[in-house]
Amino acid sequence: MYNKGHTELKIDIDRIKALPYQREDIPDLNEWTEAQAYPKSIITDSICSDKSAEQLNLEWSWTDVLRIDDWKVCALSFYKLSPAHVTPWHTDHYKNFKKFYKLQDEQVIRRMVFLQNWKPGQIFCIDEETITNWKAGDWIEWTPEHRHMGANHSEEIRYTLQLTGIIQDLY
16 A cells, blocks of 8 residues: 655755756666566656765754654655656665665555645656655655566656655554
8 A cells, every 4th residue: 555645844945956966877778578568768867865964964853854754764865756667666665765774574654745836747657656746845665575666757856855764563
């Protein structure tokens, strides 16, 4: 099951747009069969994360307000998906996240927050649902078994926030 919700954002979108985004490495296309139909140049796009902020020595404390306090671990990444780019169907494996935080069997969860209102041509799909018409602050949260994808066929960059974490134990 995945969940959807909304949070009131207190962000400076211009600050987020100005971050030093770095193009993501594309996973092995021999294993990512859903991506093989696309030119490599349009698969995924760019990220600015906790890791890149540390590497670039960015002042990053302003992102603390965006994290989920109830999560035991909460990593943060800003993504930009440029026009004519796609993140083909996939499931998340969280290998790097688990390695960095020294995690074994914990249940990883991801929340993607839309940082701007939807523009025609932007889509996000999860399982059998296609999501459009979002408002800034709308979010969707899922666990590793959910297939999902995103595409941007609009004329504007789509900015999202991805939070990856571990939920606190209930007991």
